[in-house]
Amino acid sequence: RKEVEQDPGPFNVPEGATVAFNCTYSNSASQSFFWYRQDCRKEPKLLMSVYSSGNEDGRFTAQLNRASQYISLLIRDSKLSDSATYLCVASISGSARQLTFGSGTQLTVLP
Amino acid sequence: GAVVSQHPSRVICKSGTSVKIECRSLDFQATTMFWYRQFPKQSLMLMATSNEGSKATYEQGVEKDKFLINHASLTLSTLTVTSAHPEDSSFYICSARADTYTGELFFGEGSRLTVL
Numbered sequence: 001r002k003e004v005e006q007d008p009g010p011f012n013v014p015e016g017a018t019v020a021f022n023c024t025y026s027n028s029a030s031q032s033f034f035w036y037r038q039d040c041r042k043e044p045k046l047l048m049s050v051y052s053s054g055n056e057d058g059r060f061t062a063q064l065n066r067a068s069q070y071i072s073l074l075i076r077d078s079k080l081s082d083s084a085t086y087l088c089v090a091s092i093s094g095s096a097r098q099l100t101f102g103s104g105t106q107l108t109v110l111p
Numbered sequence: 112g113a114v115v116s117q118h119p120s121r122v123i124c125k126s127g128t129s130v131k132i133e134c135r136s137l138d139f140q141a142t143t144m145f146w147y148r149q150f151p152k153q154s155l156m157l158m159a160t161s162n163e164g165s166k167a168t169y170e171q172g173v174e175k176d177k178f179l180i181n182h183a184s185l186t187l188s189t190l191t192v193t194s195a196h197p198e199d200s201s202f203y204i205c206s207a208r209a210d211t212y213t214g215e216l217f218f219g220e221g222s223r224l225t226v227l
Contacts, residue, residue, distance in 0.1 A: 008152070043117075043204050043218040044155065087154070099216075103154040 003027055004102035006088050012108045017078050021105045023071040023088030030100075032091040033064055035073050037084045038104065044087055047073075078109045114138060115207045117219030124195055125227055131191045132222045134205030139217075140185040141207035146178075149202040149221075161188040185210070195226040 006023045013019050025033075033050040048055065050062040050071055061074040071088055088102035114137040124130050134144055142163045147155040159180055160168040167180035179191040188207075192199055205219040 004154075041202070041221070041223065043221045045218070046216075099157070101154040101156075103152070 002103070003100045004088055004090050006086075006102040006105045008103060008105060010106040010108055012110055013078055014110050015078060015080060017109075018074065018076045019078055019107060020075075021073045021086055021088070021107075023073075023102055025069050025071070025088075025090040025100075027090065027092065027100070028069065029092050030069075030090040033062075033071050034089040034091070035060075035062055035071075036087040036089055036101075038087055039084050044101075047086070075107075078107075080109050080111060083107055083109045115205065115217045115219040117205055117222050119222055120220060121223045121225075123225045123227065126196055127194055129191055129193045130195055130224060131189055132203055132205075132224075134188045134190070134207065134219050136186045136207045136209075136217070139207075140210045141188075142185060142210050144182060144188040144205055144207045145216075146180065146188075146190050147204045147206070149204060155204060158190075163188075192224065195224070197226045200224055200226045 004025050011019055035047040036044040037047045038044040048057050048062055050064045052064050054063045059076045063072045085104040085106045087104045090100050116135045116137055118133045122130055144161040146158045148158050149155045157170050158173045161180045161182040163182045163185050169175045177193055182188040202221050202223050204221040206216050209215050
């Protein structure tokens with residue numbers, strides 16, 4: 001079983017739609033969680049950290065459920081520029097060596 | 112913002128040759144850098160942790176004699192793929208952890224290696 005599992009998609013949604021990505025992690029010792037965005041053939045870029053209380057950044061909302069070991073990302077009013085692969089990342093500690101990446105969920109926003 | 116430069120961005124080589132990839136932090140010092148490999152439609156897999164002035168720490172299953180890592184300064188780490196074979200063709204990405212309180216992580220742009 002993968003340590004961090006994501007639905008690979010692809011998700012094809014019309015512009016303006018709301019889309020949700022789910023992610024589960026198997027290591028209960030994981031303490032920090034992130035969503036990264038990766039464009040085709042580019043490096044991943046930090047989208048947002050995920051906090052237990054849930055956090056929002058503009059059109060993006062991240063949620064964490066430690067009991068279920070589940071993380072989510074919600075994108076509202078999706079834009080064409082949101083098309084990318086979204087990577088769910090878990091970390092056992094603050095050490096970046098322990099970053100575990102999911103395989104990513106591909107999103108395509110259609111005009 | 113902080114920038115990590117990776118070079119070359121794309122390299123094609125013949126089987127059996129060695130290829131060196133550089134990872135450079137441009138405006139910050141990074142005692143620790145990381146090397147990842149990513150195959151198409153798969154997640155980033157950590158290969159090794161590069162520590163300035165000491166030997167790299169390799170993840171299980173990664174051959175240290177094949178993937179040579181050198182971190183000679185606080186701003187530069189290099190990964191050399193020795194005697195490359197077609198199965199080594201992949202996207203190699205480095206990241207650097209800033210030597211600051213927050214220890215934020217920055218990724219390089221990646222290097223696409225194709226071995227013929």
